[in-house]
Amino acid sequence: xxxxxxxxxxxxxxxxxxxxxxxxxxxxxxxxxxxxxxxxxxxxxxxxxxxxxxxxxxxxxxxxxxxxxxxxxxxxxxxxxxxxxxxxxxxxxxxxxxxxxxxxxxxxxxxxxxxxxxxxxxxxxxxxxxxxxxxxxxxxxxxxxxxxxxxxxxxxxxxxxxxxxxxxxxxxxxxxxxxxxxxxxxxxxxxxxxxxxxxxxxxxxxxxxxxxxxxxxxxxxxxxxxxxxxxxxxxxxxxxxxxxxxxxxxxxxxxxxxxxxxxxxxxxxxxxxxxxxxxx
Amino acid sequence: xxxxxxxxxxxxxxxxxxxxxxxxxxxxxxxxxxxxxxxxxxxxxxxxxxxxxxxxxxxxxxxxxxxxxxxxxxxxxxxxxxxxxxxxxxxxxxxxxxxxxxxxxxxxxxxxxxxxxxxxxxxxxxxxxxxxxxxxxxxxxxxxxxxxxxxxxxxxxxxxxxxxxxxxxxxxxxxxxxxxxxxxxxxxxxxxxxxxxxxxxxxxxxxxxxxxxxxxxxxxxxxxxxxxxxxxxxxxxxxxxxxxxxxxxxxxxxxxxxxxxxxxxxxxxxxxx
Amino acid sequence: xxxxxxxxxxxxxxxxxxxxxxxxxxxxxxxxxxxxxxxxxxxxxxxxxxxxxxxxxxxxxxxxxxxxxxxxxxxxxxxxxxxxxxxxxxxxxxxxxxxxxxxxxxxxxxxxxxxxxxxxxxxxxxxxxxxxxxxxxxxxxxxxxxxxxxxxxxxxxxxxxxxxxxxxxxxxxxxxxxxxxxxxxxxxxxxxxxxxxxxxxxxxxxxxxxxxxxxxxxxxxxxxxxxxxxxxxxxxxxxxxxxxxxxxxxxxxxxxxxxxxxxxxxxxxxxxxxxxxxxxxxxxxxxxxxxxxxxxxxxxxx
Numbered sequence: 096x097x098x099x100x101x102x103x104x105x106x107x108x109x110x111x112x113x114x115x116x117x118x119x120x121x122x123x124x125x126x127x128x129x130x131x132x133x134x135x136x137x138x139x140x141x142x143x144x145x146x147x148x149x150x151x152x153x154x155x156x157x158x159x160x161x162x163x164x165x166x167x168x169x170x171x172x173x174x175x176x177x178x179x180x181x182x183x184x185x186x187x188x189x190x191x192x193x194x195x196x197x198x199x200x201x202x203x204x205x206x207x208x209x210x211x212x213x214x215x216x217x218x219x220x221x222x223x224x225x226x227x228x229x230x231x232x233x234x235x236x237x238x239x240x241x242x243x244x245x246x247x248x249x250x251x252x253x254x255x256x257x258x259x260x261x262x263x264x265x266x267x268x269x270x271x272x273x274x275x276x277x278x279x280x281x282x283x284x285x286x287x288x289x290x291x292x293x294x295x296x297x298x299x300x301x302x303x304x305x306x307x308x309x310x311x312x313x314x315x316x317x318x319x320x321x322x323x324x325x326x327x328x329x330x331x332x333x334x335x336x337x338x339x340x341x342x343x344x345x346x347x348x349x350x351x352x353x354x355x356x357x358x359x360x361x362x363x364x365x366x367x368x369x370x371x372x373x374x375x
Numbered sequence: 376x377x378x379x380x381x382x383x384x385x386x387x388x389x390x391x392x393x394x395x396x397x398x399x400x401x402x403x404x405x406x407x408x409x410x411x412x413x414x415x416x417x418x419x420x421x422x423x424x425x426x427x428x429x430x431x432x433x434x435x436x437x438x439x440x441x442x443x444x445x446x447x448x449x450x451x452x453x454x455x456x457x458x459x460x461x462x463x464x465x466x467x468x469x470x471x472x473x474x475x476x477x478x479x480x481x482x483x484x485x486x487x488x489x490x491x492x493x494x495x496x497x498x499x500x501x502x503x504x505x506x507x508x509x510x511x512x513x514x515x516x517x518x519x520x521x522x523x524x525x526x527x528x529x530x531x532x533x534x535x536x537x538x539x540x541x542x543x544x545x546x547x548x549x550x551x552x553x554x555x556x557x558x559x560x561x562x563x564x565x566x567x568x569x570x571x572x573x574x575x576x577x578x579x580x581x582x583x584x585x586x587x588x589x590x591x592x593x594x595x596x597x598x599x600x601x602x603x604x605x606x607x608x609x610x611x612x613x614x615x616x617x618x619x620x621x622x623x624x625x626x627x628x629x630x631x632x633x634x635x636x637x638x639x640x641x642x643x644x645x646x647x648x
Numbered sequence: 649x650x651x652x653x654x655x656x657x658x659x660x661x662x663x664x665x666x667x668x669x670x671x672x673x674x675x676x677x678x679x680x681x682x683x684x685x686x687x688x689x690x691x692x693x694x695x696x697x698x699x700x701x702x703x704x705x706x707x708x709x710x711x712x713x714x715x716x717x718x719x720x721x722x723x724x725x726x727x728x729x730x731x732x733x734x735x736x737x738x739x740x741x742x743x744x745x746x747x748x749x750x751x752x753x754x755x756x757x758x759x760x761x762x763x764x765x766x767x768x769x770x771x772x773x774x775x776x777x778x779x780x781x782x783x784x785x786x787x788x789x790x791x792x793x794x795x796x797x798x799x800x801x802x803x804x805x806x807x808x809x810x811x812x813x814x815x816x817x818x819x820x821x822x823x824x825x826x827x828x829x830x831x832x833x834x835x836x837x838x839x840x841x842x843x844x845x846x847x848x849x850x851x852x853x854x855x856x857x858x859x860x861x862x863x864x865x866x867x868x869x870x871x872x873x874x875x876x877x878x879x880x881x882x883x884x885x886x887x888x889x890x891x892x893x894x895x896x897x898x899x900x901x902x903x904x905x906x907x908x909x910x911x912x913x914x915x916x917x918x919x920x921x922x923x924x925x926x927x928x929x930x931x932x933x934x935x936x937x938x939x940x941x942x943x944x945x946x947x948x949x950x
Contacts, residue, residue, distance in 0.1 A: 108756070212904055263449075269502040362773070
């Protein structure tokens with residue numbers, strides 16, 4: 096009897112949690128639907144610009160900015176993260192391993208607003224001294240890559256730890272040197288972990304709001320080069336939501352749906368990679 | 376120079392001097408941290424023959440094997456005393472800080488088959504490309520040879536691009552032997568190579584060992600006395616004396632099995648543990 | 649079986665080319681070693697730069713007065729007392745709502761659903777999506793549901809409920825890890841004694857899983873403290889001392905953001921607040937990691 100009651104309670108709670116994702120999607124859709132009907136999806140990509148109060152809804156420059164920020168951050172962070180994970184697993188002297196782990200943990204725990212603060216006060220002036228105006232795509236990429244670096248490192252490192260010792264023994268017995276072993280045996284063997292780390296990092300990068308908003312200058316335009324200011328899709332929502340009404344508000348909800356779709360896609364890819372990982 | 380004639384002359388030379396010594400150790404000691412694992416092992420391993428290391432578990436057989444190609448370097452806390460000679464080189468002094476040159480000459484096969492999670496081809500090509508064979512035709516030539524030599528060519532020759540993990544346990548172990556052979560080592564160390572295999576695969580590996588000894592010096596650790604009788608030319612018995620592995624007796628297989636001199640050997644061979 | 653070498657293939661080349669190969673190998677080994685050390689040193693330098701910056705600039709404005717005084721002149725002077733109170737309220741609401749849901753779901757998943765079944769995989773995927781969802785999207789959802797539909801307006805309650813949704817997947821995962829680390833034998837012993845599942849759970853599993861459960865709560869707390877974007881449009885950013893959960897209020901994270909972006913001359917105070925935030929988060933995170941290590945050791949021993 097108590098067991099039945101228990102199962103039902105647990106089931107109800109889990110149902111609430113599981114349906115949350117659907118509830119969220121429904122709410123976002125509900126807020127977007129009117130605007131979507133009135134304005135039509137096409138105009139979000141073909142209007143002459145983004146001035147929603149004047150009825151122009153082109154979000155393409157912000158999509159481009161978000162994608163560039165994400166891609167740039169992954170390109171900078173992924174190699175750094177893989178090398179660092181390899182360092183901690185195969186190269187670091189043991190006292191350094193502990194220090195290294197702590198550094199990664201602290202970086203992972205750091206709130207995005209602190210990354211943003213550091214980017215705004217320290218990094219942007221450094222970039223500005225080199226190339227005006229400082230607040231730019233470049234600043235966004237650097238701050239984002241610093242933010243997703245610990246995520247990727249942790250996933251890759253746990254892949255390295257999970258890799259069976261017998262591959263390392265086999266490599267050594269075949270007289271492979273350490274670099275060759277890492278590049279040709281270890282990294283290919285954990286490629287699923289690397290891919291999983293990268294998709295997780297990418298999801299975090301494209302969803303990040305605060306740090307990006309604080310360092311990218313927030314001008315709606317397709318950037319000509321790395322040093323142009325940009326506005327990410329997330330920043331746009333954060334900046335305009337406070338005063339958005341009507342179709343403007345709807346447009347912001349539509350961009351949030353877009354973000355949600357991208358993240359769901361990345362998570363599913365990640366899931367696919369992890370579940371198809373060979374079990375050694 | 377033609378390899379076959381070279382091999383033949385070598386064999387003749389060996390017969391003339393009645394058993395060249397390929398590997399020998401002098402008062403070899405090994406400890407993990409403060410715990411001693413091996414003490415005072417002085418062994419002589421004749422070239423181009425099969426030497427079986429036998430003994431109960433915990434007698435330091437596998438540890439001994441790891442000293443021979445310096446796999447002991449893997450964990451930082453091991454200390455090795457005494458000396459190991461490969462030919463006329465001291466493997467610690469003459470072959471220097473870098474064990475890679477040594478491991479090229481001393482290959483190893485492990486208890487559990489450990490192919491890399493890649494294709495059969497890549498498993499075999501990897502050590503070759505690392506050691507400088509880039510030519511694709513040359514690669515496939517060597518790969519076919521070693522696969523033929525371990526009797527795998529007929530079974531997998533047509534599907535070299537398949538993952539090595541799709542092979543059966545016995546095939547995986549023969550692939551690992553083939554992988555150790557691509558570098559043309561002088562010595563092949565085998566750590567209980569059949570302990571995870573079924574009787575049929577075991578028989579194949581034993582036949583293979585018999586065929587390979589014409590070209591390589593083989594040291595095989597086994598806990599299976601019958602196997603030692605079947606494959607070994609020379610036998611060395613290890614024993615755990617007060618928690619430390621020691622070499623009790625060594626000699627030709629015929630002599631050890633028929634006229635053991637040490638009391639422990641007699642006991643062990645009679646199975647009265 | 650053909651054991652002889654075929655003469656058209658020159659295997660001596662393996663040994664011959666090895667001289668060159670080895671030399672190349674050593675060079676690439678050296679380069680790769682330099683690369684991994686370089687990566688780690690780069691990370692260390694940037695880390696020290698970041699943490700040192702927050703520490704050095706933050707510590708100057710930090711004092712007891714700063715902690716207990718009200719916010720004056722948009723934060724340029726005074727302290728952060730109301731901000732700390734609002735933060736505590738929001739985090740408390742979030743944990744109070746999320747904790748029972750998270751624990752219940754974790755128990756169902758780890759104890760009642762087959763580990764590799766389709767259902768539990770679907771559930772886990774939905775948590776992963778929830779965990780990966782951008783916080784600003786949670787903010788929009790919270791605004792639509794709590795502020796508008798339920799009529800809570802900009803309030804600590806709306807903010808706390810939004811954060812509860814956000815931290816759920818992280819707390820569930822930590823709880824599942826904690827429960828799964830409890831040795832199987834405990835459950836079997838309970839079954840053998842003919843205990844009901846409810847009493848096995850209550851008397852055996854939950855006490856044994858306490859470290860994991862604490863880790864889950866701390867993890868949720870850390871997430872909630874660090875969050876900014878989800879709160880901008882749910883809790884709002886009023887600086888007054890809140891009088892009830894229906895009042896609007898800002899957390900430390902929002903305070904840092906507002907001072908840095910919208911208040912000229914607010915950098916110093918932004919850094920001081922950021923320092924408090926970072927210290928809190930580091931303490932929480934280290935506790936979580938040590939608890940995690942401990943859980944792992946326990947499960948390995950079992």
